[in-house]
Amino acid sequence: MTDDRRDILSIADEYVLGLLEAADAAEIEVAMERDADLRAAIAASRERFLPLDTGVSPAAATEELWQRIEAALPAQDRSSSASGIANANDNRKNGWRLAAISAIAATLVLAIGLAYSVTRTVEPLVVAVLINEAGEVQAVVEDFGNEQATIRLLADFTVPRDKTIQVWTLPSREMGPISLGLIDGVRSARLDGPALPTPRNDQLYEITLEQAGGSPTGRPTGPILAKGLAKLPR
């Protein structure tokens, strides 16, 4: 067994036990969409520990709880793509294809971003490609490290009238997530964020859907639309 392999198994266990720092756990969640070995290691780890959960004495699940859940269910918008009988093999094939395509797309976007950046006088310190849970590229953040960053949206987002997209970064576990700003409307934007430590390699960036005017708590509260880790242009 190679060291890499052992590391993957060890990290998968720590992720499943909930022992990773928030930023590391977020990194694992991004990586597992593209890394079949990591995904398999996490699946195996979950199965190992699952009996500790399934052996618990059940609590009473009330009808009222179900009603709250049912009242909050959004409509499934997948009738065209997932119609008929779902077949595990087909699903898996699509998953692979999606992962492969998105990995290639991320590389291309990064290359385009870098080609663009070398033609400008001011270069970003880091570039983060943000992907959604399906592994699709959604946006690119360039952080210039001088309280300025830009975000390019590369997918269509549906933002209700009373909501807004907010951009976040996690400079360190101690600082927690910091808002870089709101996106006015659904378009690429320049962000004037607060003074922060110099952005580093693998720093987490993400966009969430928040109420108009931004998160009331100063921390992300809404669903994560996309996230990704920063890379240093080389």
Added chain:
Amino acid sequence: MLMGSGPDDLDTALAACANGDRNALRVVFDREAGRLIAVAERIVRRRELAEEVVQDAFIRIWTHAHQYNADRGSARGWIYAIVRNRALNLLRDGNREFTVEEVETIRESEQADEVMAAWQRLDRNSRLYDCLGALDETKRRGILMAYVGGYSHGEIAARLRIPLGTTKSWIRRGLSALRECMA
């Protein structure tokens, strides 16, 4: 909708959820919600918070059912992982109705026995029961505190009165031994 009792049916239910069948989500609820609430409660320590976790988790199960496939492990493991992650996030954010100190007090007052009980309750013939039993007491306790009670490295170190670095390496070695034992 009537389904058998095998966990494999959860696969079928998730596929039906992805196609918009609310009855299929109800099947998952009827089969697993009671245990999921109990699992969440071991981590967040309060029934009403545990129900909130499970409520959020079921909405996520519904909206993400199309992403489930066999290379993510069993359907049951996938469902429990969603609940566990929600519970851990709620605990670590610590920003809802309770201050960190309040949550700490709640956790302290009840905890320890329940963590070890999860191990004692395992099937005595299972590999997991045997392999956890083969670990040193401290490693076993650390792993169970993390998985069952949602404790962080720092919390485990404080409660077992071991330096943080030692705690991390002991748990890592314990996990490695567990993998080998169960392989």
